[in-house]
Amino acid sequence: MRSAAPALEIKNLRKTYARPAVDDLSLRIERGVFYALLGPNGAGKTTTLRMVAGLLQPDAGEISICGIDVRRAAVEAKSVMAWVPDEPMIYDKLDPMEYLEFVAGLWAMDAKRAEVQARALIQILGLEPHANTRCQGLSKGMRQKVALAGALIHDPELIILDEPLTGLDAASARQVKEVLRQRVANGTTVIMTTHILEVAERMAERIGVIAHGRLIAEGTLSELSAQAGHAGTNLEEIFLSLTGTGTATASTSAAA
């Protein structure tokens, strides 16, 4: 049953380059959840999400999106999800409306509905003054918002965002967070990686922590705190305790 299936289910996922980037990772994310995937640099977050998005082939393991096996029915799985990379990849020579028309075409949307959605997203994300300006003239933050609008236009059931708030000013970051919150409230699942722990703490209902390619902790903030042996009350302290990166910082500070 697709409707009862979780938004994302990963079982024993592996990917090895020179060393294991993702090592026997299993994860289950229910529908309608705002999920933050955290980890130090090089922990395997982006590799994991790129495998989920179908951009990398896993060495082993299973991935299913809303009950659809990504390896067996890739096209069907892609039709219900959207991926936004950390660097906004858009076309310099298209304007935001043309870009959204292209994305809507790729997802075979009805043209009239796509145009209505595009105009709404352009307005919500504050892109109206630039709707007909070629993207080469847009700042990084605006490009990031155009890429996000592209991910939202076809109403995906699962949205995966890799560092979506990088390069955004405070007002833009607020717009993006608000849009994502609304989507989650309407039943969409959002998975986001971020290094801004305050954002994860404030927005995510559940948080997964990856280190050395493995999921080392997972749950709500209080569950994570318990798993970390009540190492702290805020996510930063819990995260540093779980990943062991806080010790080095503490000793460095002490030495200084």
Next chain:
Amino acid sequence: MNATATLSWFARHELTLAWRDWAQMMAGGRTKRERAVTIGALVFVALLHWLAYAILAPVLHAGAAASKQALVILTATLMMTFSMMMSQAIEQVTRAFYARSDLDLILSSPASSKHLFSVRIASIAIAGAMMSSLLAAPFINTAAFLDGPHWLSAYTIIAAMSLIATGASVIGAIALFKSVGPKRTRLIAQIIAAVVGAALLIGLQVAAIMLYGNLSRFDVLTSSSIAAAAPNDASLFWLPARAVLGDAVAMIAIVVAGAGFLAAVIAHYAAQFGAHAVAAASVSEFSDAKGGARRPFRPMIATQALRAKEWALLKRDPWLASQTLMQILYLVPPALLLWRDMGSETHVHVILAPVLVMAFGQLAGGLAWLATSGEDAPDLVATAPLQRRAITRAKNEAVLLAISVVAAPLILALAFASLWGAAATAIGIAVAATSAIAIQLWFRVAATRNQFRRRQTASKTSTFAEAFSSIFWAGATGFAAAGSLFALPFAVLALVTLAIAYFISPRG
């Protein structure tokens, strides 16, 4: 650091960057290949010297005297070299204006930006001189070997011509900035560069067609009418040619003129260079939105959306526009030949068919690279709900349709001369274009569209395979148009080239 030390340091920095840029272009960014590239380059240089010997030995066998005919041919050759240097210099100067990489650093440093931009302009001239000298070296060295060391003075003339070309390009680019603004300068400069680079060669071919009914520019240059119309032997017009032939006074005059001109340009324009570079770098910041109502979204399926996107991007690519213009310009002489011989008994289609196949094969290679490798949003396309082969097919259809639109009028014109010739050419273009697309697919690399200029350095094998495939298909089409069975061995050679390319490629 005093001003002189700063200038010398910055000059070294600029030349190091220019050298690394060139080395990367040659090695495709892979340092492990440097030794292989060096060996390959040496073999290639030796082959070019052998080719130059084969061409020059009969001409210089009795020594070159400063006859009117020799002066005409040398002057025309120097003018063609100069037009190509101008084309290159216009591109380099324009690129220097729009390169944002170290602009902030230069302008925020305590060093004088006028001095730094002076060095940058000078380094463009030096790099241009080195590049042209490298290309001309086989002919200059062979001439010196056959006729005496005075031919080596041609290197000095090339350097002087590079100084003049760079100076003229700076003046031209700044004039464009002032007249059309930074937003349009890049596109117009690229079109001018394409036209300047091809104009003289095409002009000579047009003259050859109108006067002699063939494409040989030497028939024009050695004609009695040119000799009669040319200035007398004492004219300053022949100064560069005389310098190449060993006249020391002429050589000094040219070098002084070149150095003086560039120095004057630098003195006058270096300060403005920085201001225009800032304006160029800021273009994207103040791009105006298009006014008026936009058309509604069109109902499309995924493959239609991909094709529409590819066409929109191809139409809006300024570099591609200038390159396509150059290809079309090179087709002007054969088209003129076709028009001139329309209705006559001559078999002009036999001459035209291979030219068209060659040109469109090369154009298809460039377009296919843009469509398959030069994808600016690979993640978006890869995560779209359609099969990978459907994506590839849609992109290739976009390329083939673009080729068809440009080729159709020429094939139609050819049909008036020979139906069979037109059919053979159409098939030849389709096969050559498909082959070029296939090679691009086999050697596909992840890149962005703005790396188009470097596409041929990513894989030398694919570049050669594409060139040889186009040449063999052009040969096959020419013979087919003539109704000769010699078409078959050429077609087989083209297929063998494709097979070798496939097995060498990462996908083979």
